[in-house]
Amino acid sequence: MADPATYRPKPGEIPTDPGVYRFRDEHGRIIYVGKAKNLRSRLNSYFANPATLLPKTHAMVHHAASVQWTIVGSELEALQLEYTWIKEFAPRYNLAFRDDKTYPYLAVSMSEKFPRVQVMRGERRKGTKYFGPYTAGAIRETMDTLLRVFPVRSCSVGVLRRAERSGRPCLLGYIDKCAAPCVGRISVQDHKALAQDFCDFMGGEGTRFIKTLEKKMAGAVSELDYEQAARLRDDIIALRKVFERNAVVLSEDTNADIFAVEQDDLEAAVQVFFVRGGRIRGQRGWVVEKVEDASDAQLWEHLMQQAYGAEAHQQDAIPRQILVPELPTNHEYLTQWLGGLRQGKVSIKVPQRGEKAALMDTVQANAHQAMALHKSRRAGDLTTRSLALQELQEALELPMPLLRIECYDISHVQGTNVVASMVVVEDGLAKKGEYRKFAITGEAAIDDTASMYDVITRRFRNYLNEKEARATTVAASGEVAAAGIPGQEAADTPTSKFAYPPNLVVVDGGVPQVNAASRALADLGITDVAVIGLAKRLEEVWVPESDFPVILPRSSEGLYLLQRIRDEAHRFAITFHRAKRGKAMTASVLDTVPGLGTAKQKAVLDHFGSMKKVRGATAEELTKVKGVGPVLARSIHESLRTGVEGEAPAPAVNMTTGEILD
Incomplete structure (x- = not known):
């Protein structure tokens, strides 16, 4: 671990202007981004007595190898730049959101020729309107009920195209839960208008639609058209069922998000109720890791920034009013920023009395329960992962914590279609976005040892090439430092796919595979990456150039972790091999x-x-x-x-x- 004193800026180098700062590790990777009204005051606090720092802040400053900063014109600019860099570089020590569950949204794809109603999770798409979040059961029932009154298309693209080719609608078209635009029963314009009515109803205009249907029903009765009146009556009942599912808690013109938080020294459980049209339309909860010894007001600033910044392209995701237990720091700038994202006025307030304060008490009770549930669920898992990593470090006598582990496996059938997999684990958790696949041909496909040598060589040669490219960028930016601007040593570029090396390489196999991987690293001149192998037969851990394996107890959490990583690498390699073999055959x-x-x-x-x-x-x-x-x-x-x-x-x-x- 690095000593913060080795990279602490000299007295007087840090400006007193507002700005954004970045801590980088020894590989140049940005591990933390922050902003400050006074850069000198804020950065000096990181180099104070280590005993006064929070555990995660202590780990961050000792993991870092350098600090840089950028001066901006105002606190508002600092807020915007901080958010941009956090989203671009995903620093590991910034607030990490962990949803207590992935909530589904009712989405209407208004940008399509025939808008589609569907249940969606994950990232939001441009041109799609979202309503919710809901619980899984409630959203299906809501969608099924509303399609009776607003028969908007809900089928997939494949079903739509098949109906267009055949000239026959799907089942939903026959049972009147789809207007069947695919076969021309309704025009494109009328179907879009129907989808807009669906959105208006979900947006809180339910009373208008119910009153319109009631007038039509009265007209049908006066004309003695009792069949039509009965259909309209059933539609009214369906709309009321959806509209009244959530109790009215505030006046009908109230659109607000109400936040509450329950926290301890390391984590905070956040809950938010989404109130639209005076009704609770949804609820969401998540847990954040607190990195700095920040005040409650500073915590709320980070929460507002990350909760709404990810939904900037959805203007309707930000309401006119945001209610919080305590005003965040720089709330004037936050209000300006959120107003720019929403393209309308936004206010951040603390309710003092009345209905809104009472509802916030309910949100606070939910946050308290969520924190208790999170601790009960995560305690064993977090403790187990930490224990496993510590056991491995001690058993292998490694000087550095195992922050990143990579595991490699070779897969083939009698030497044909040879492939390899690389899976990545950071802090004991899989990072599937950094998994890699390798196709192996030629001399490298002769046997497993040659294949392993080839894969390790290719992976770490890419790392060295990218490291050299970063060094060239740093050298090219030397003229900036020569101009007397401190803290600007390197240009900021997104992390490349092989830019971050592991602390430990695990290979699936025994002595031959381990020695091949070790030889590949030695030939590239890499000496700071440990290599081990996990043999399947007796689950023995082998190290390079050793006649005897490292024996971990059968009950060892470290051994369980290695087994899970090895099995994941094997699964990933087999999947790739089968796809390649099937295509070739x-x-x-x-x-x-x-x-x-x-x-x-x-x-x-x-x-x-x-x-x-x-x-x-x-x-x-x-x-x-x-x-x-x-x-x-x-x-x-x-x-x-x-x-x-x-x-x-x-x-x-x-x-x-x-x-x-x-």
Whole structure:
């Protein structure tokens, strides 16, 4: 671990202006981003007596190897720049959100030709309106009920295209839960208007729609059209069922998000109620790790920044009013920033009395319960991961904590279709976004040791190349430092895919595989990465150039962690190998047609739908396929009609299973 004194800026170097600062580790990776009204005052607090720092702040400053800063014109600019860099570089020591569950939203894709109503999770998409979040059961019931009154399309793209080709709607069209725009029962404009009515109802205008239907029902009764009146009556009941599901808690013109938090020294559990049209439309909860010894007001500033910044492209995600237990620091600048994202006025207030204060007490009770539940669920898991990493470090006698572990596995069938996998674990948790696959060919595919040497060499050669590229960037920016601007040693570039090396490399295998991986690292001149192997038979841990394995107890959490990593690497490699093998072993008669490549084969099959229809097509019909001209069309037609010695050509077959792919 680095000593903060080795990279502490000299007295007087740090300016007293507002700005944004970044802590970097020894590899140049940004591990923390912060902002300050006075950079000198804020940064000096990190280099105070280590005993006064919070555990995570202590770990961060000892993990870092340098600190940089950027001066800005105002606190508002600092707020915006801090958020931008946090989203771009994802520093590991900044507030990390962990949702207590992934809440679904009711979404309407208004940007499509035929807008679609669906349940969605995850990142928001541009041009789609979202309502919620809801619990999983409630959202399905709500959607099913509303489709009776607002029969908007809810089918997938594949079902829509199939209905358009066949001229017949899907089941929902037959039972009147879809207006069937796919077959022309409703025009594009009318269907979009129907989708807009759906959005207006979900946005809080339920009373208007119910009153309109009541007038229509009265008109149908006066005209003695009792069947129509009965249908309208059922629609009114359905709308009331959805509209009254959430109790009215505030006046109907109230649109607000109400926050509360329960915290201890290390973590904070946040709860928010979404009130739209005076009704509680949804609830969300998450837990954040507190990095700095920040006040409650500073914590609220970070929460506002991250809770709404991720939804900046959804203006309706930010309400007119945000209610919090305590005003965040710089709340004037936050109000300006959120107003710019929403493109409308936003106010941040602390309710003192009345209905809003009473509702905040309810949100606070939810936060208290969420914190208790989080501690009970996470205590064992967090303790187990920490214990496993500590046991491995001690058993392997490694000087550095195992912040990052990479595991490699080779997969093949009798030396064919050789592939390798790399899985990544940070702080005991899998980082699937950094998994990698390797295809191995040539001399490297002779045996497992050659394959392992090849994969390790390729992975760490990429790391060295990217490290050299960063060094070149730093050298090129030396003129900035020469100009007397401190803290600007390197240009900020996003982390590359191989830029961050592991503390430990785990290979699936025994002594030969371990020695091959170790030799690959030595040939590249890398000496600060430990290598071990986990042999399947007795689950022995092997280290390079050792005659005896390291034996971990069967009940060791460290051994369990290694097994889970090894099994994940094996699963990932097998998945890639099967995909590659299946692709290689699929043969088709179209492969024999001169001038017909893979892309055009796909185009032909997509156009006709099956090989049977391709064989029955005329040369003129084949020319209707994009990219197929008259000459190629005749070649395809003759190849499929002629076959071998006048026989019909063989169908496409999967050579592994024998399944006919026609």
